[in-house]
Amino acid sequence: MPSTDAPVVLELSEVVKSFGAVVALRSASLRLQAGSIHALIGENGAGKSTLVKIVAGLYRRDAGEFRLDGEDVDFTSTAQSKAAGVAVIYQEPTLFPDLSVTENIFMGRQLTGRFGRIDRKAMRHEVERLFTRLGVVIDPDRPAEGLSIADQQVIEIAKAVSLDAKVLIMDEPTAALSGVEAERLFAIARSLRDEGRGLIFISHRFDEVFALCDTVTVMRDGSYIATTPIAETTPGELVRQMVGREVTELFPKQETVVGEPLLEVEGLTSPGVFHDISFTVRAGEIVGLAGLVGAGRSEVARAVFGVDQYREGTVTLKGRRIRRGRPTEAMRAGLALVPEDRRKQGLVIDSGVGRNITMAIRRELSRFGLITTGLENRAARVWASRLEVKSYALDTVAATLSGGNQQKVVLAKWLATKPDVLIVDEPTRGIDVGTKSEVHRLLSELAGQGMGILMISSELPEVLGMADRVLVMREGRITAEIDRADATSENVMFAATHASEQHS
Ligand SMILES: Nc1ncnc2c1ncn2[C@@H]1O[C@H](COP(=O)(O)OP(=O)(O)OP(=O)(O)O)[C@@H](O)[C@H]1O
Ligand SMILES: [Mg+2]
Incomplete structure (x- = not known):
């Protein structure tokens, strides 16, 4: 539990971000204290990942304040964000498969010995030290290829620690982890908190939020709703704040x-x-x-x-x-199968929502080989609304949907095949x-x-x-x-x- 006077490492205040006509963030705020694990929760499309991407330097905000360690910042690249001490661990890390674990951790900043030669021994030694500190067993010399997602995340975390990141953000990190793997991740997160770092944890699972986090911030429709110490709230209360109604x-x-x-x-x-x-x-x-x-x-x-x-x-x-x-x-x-990894296996990322939903029933919809847009849209709209893929035009490109909304579109696609x-x-x-x-x-x-x-x-x-x-x-x-x-x-x-x- 962070003391209330622990320094604020990251502060976002009334941040606004639009993509064309879509307002992803209306007024998002978050204050992260050193030595705490801060949950960021909200419905699909609430703007959590967008806020994270601003902190990571992937997007720039349109308006609002963004401070790191009390300093105003405005990142124009992920490199700037990293250099300032921010590390983001995504659901699916993007390591270089052909490089070794050690090479991945030291990507772009190899340790050099005397005469500027790359010091492989020193790097390997540093990786072993990091893994011991994080309590994990991974061979530093093996290639990243074939590692489990859980191990890949640990490598990203090791990299963050070796860069001495003061802010670590995890966007739905446990979605593809087994229970044991998630527990290991939580143990690592707790030890990083105890070292005084600030962590942001995004998850749709309340059991995890309550087990791991000290503080929780709820977002709804791109806006800040509330921040509460975890000990002073309940799942029911959080749900009410998230959806704005009784579930x-x-x-x-x-x-x-x-x-x-x-x-x-x-x-x-x-x-x-x-x-x-x-x-x-x-x-x-x-x-x-x-x-x-x-x-x-x-x-x-x-x-x-x-x-x-x-x-x-x-x-x-x-x-x-x-x-x-x-x-x-x-x-x-x-027979129909809605796969586990919907984003990879079920979605045509550069097609529209409507086209994705009707993808598997196009034969059925066609008359003499022709599908009218009206027919297609009518079929798509039924499923889009049942799954609450709401407020999206049917021609919205799937790639721009939030993670959860992409999941819903693939579910809709297979349900439509009846x-x-x-x-x-x-x-x-x-x-x-x-x-x-x-x-x-x-x-x-x-x-x-x-x-x-x-x-x-x-x-x-x-x-x-x-x-x-x-x-x-x-x-x-x-x-x-x-x-x-x-x-x-x-x-x-x-x-x-x-x-x-x-x-x-
Ligand atoms: N590059 C983009 N272009 C257009 N719209 C975008 C883009 N990125 C995000 N959006 C929109 O911004 C809104 C917020 O999306 P975001 O991914 O931040 O939600 P989220 O809270 O992370 O949701 P989830 O829980 O489903 O991951 C959504 O309506 C989304 O469609
Ligand atoms: Mg997201």
Whole structure:
């Protein structure tokens, strides 16, 4: 907990930023104290990432004040921001894959010994020292290629520490991390705070915000709403500040009548990835697929849909065999997959919102090979409004949407195909609390209309709240199948972590 008189390292006051006609920031303010972890939260599109990008020197503000250590600053490049002691760790770091870990950390500022020769030994030694201090084990000589996202983030942090950054900003850093990896990141964040640095932490997960942060600032529609010590607020209060209204039930699951089997998976095996996976998804049913990150859940989903191969087993949809490795065939047969990494796998970044949403139903919309804009827009508008991708014109280029709104567009695209069976991988990752319940309501409603849904989720409350039946995977195998009535966080977690103890 920072003392109230700790120096303010970063101060933003009434910052304004527009992109053409879009006002991203109306009046954003933030005061970051040394030795504190400050949460920045708000709905998708509230302006969090834009504010961060101004601090990082990627964008320049139109108006307002921006001070670092009491000095007025106006960065015109990321290099200036770095030199001034600011480090930003993004959800997906951008290391140079061919360079070693050490080379990445010393990118652009190699240590030189006498006669100006590059001193590799000194650099390597410094990296080892940094890793020990951060409590992580990564080989300094290995290439960055193939490192987990969590390790890549740690390398970015090590780089920040070696540059002695006084402000560290993490924009949704945990979105792609497993629980253990997130815990390691939090431990590092706490130790950096205790050294007197200021940290900003952006997340849509309240459990993380409450576990990690000292102070929280809420933004809404590009404006500052409130700053509160974390000990003096509650999730309910923060949600009210974020959305400006009362948000009711988070998981409004409808009771449904479960019908005939739609998707039948038998003995699916891909050596080293998953083994002997069998399950059924029936009409009207939401089947949750729980487990730790890395348990093989996404891999099973991709294999079932046909984007990945498998060696043994069968996939049947409404009694019809789906051949392996044929996603188009699977789609025509009535299967859809909303991938985990929607930005990379599901979005045409330089196309408009409307075009992205109707992407997968263009055949259906076309009359004699022609699609009228009116028809396309009408179809797109229905889904855009259901998912609250609001206030965007349908021709807004997807690249300029906030992260969470991009997620919603891809979700809309697959829902528009009205599949018989929908596989959703982390359906609400990166999506704010207000829309989260909307996504849940929608999934529940679709199941009510007879769709079969396989929902992969790492969030236990989501699984327990939404699923009629929970399958748990651990190390590539299904270790438990638990009915809704019997599912608890304890038994799901137990199956996710302990069930195959007899093998080890
Ligand atoms: N380069 C850009 N061009 C046009 N509009 C932009 C650009 N960058 C951001 N915006 C708009 O600014 C607003 C704020 O976006 P921002 O990415 O800051 O939101 P966010 O709070 O980070 O949301 P999320 O939680 O979804 O990540 C959005 O309406 C977004 O579409
Ligand atoms: Mg963002």
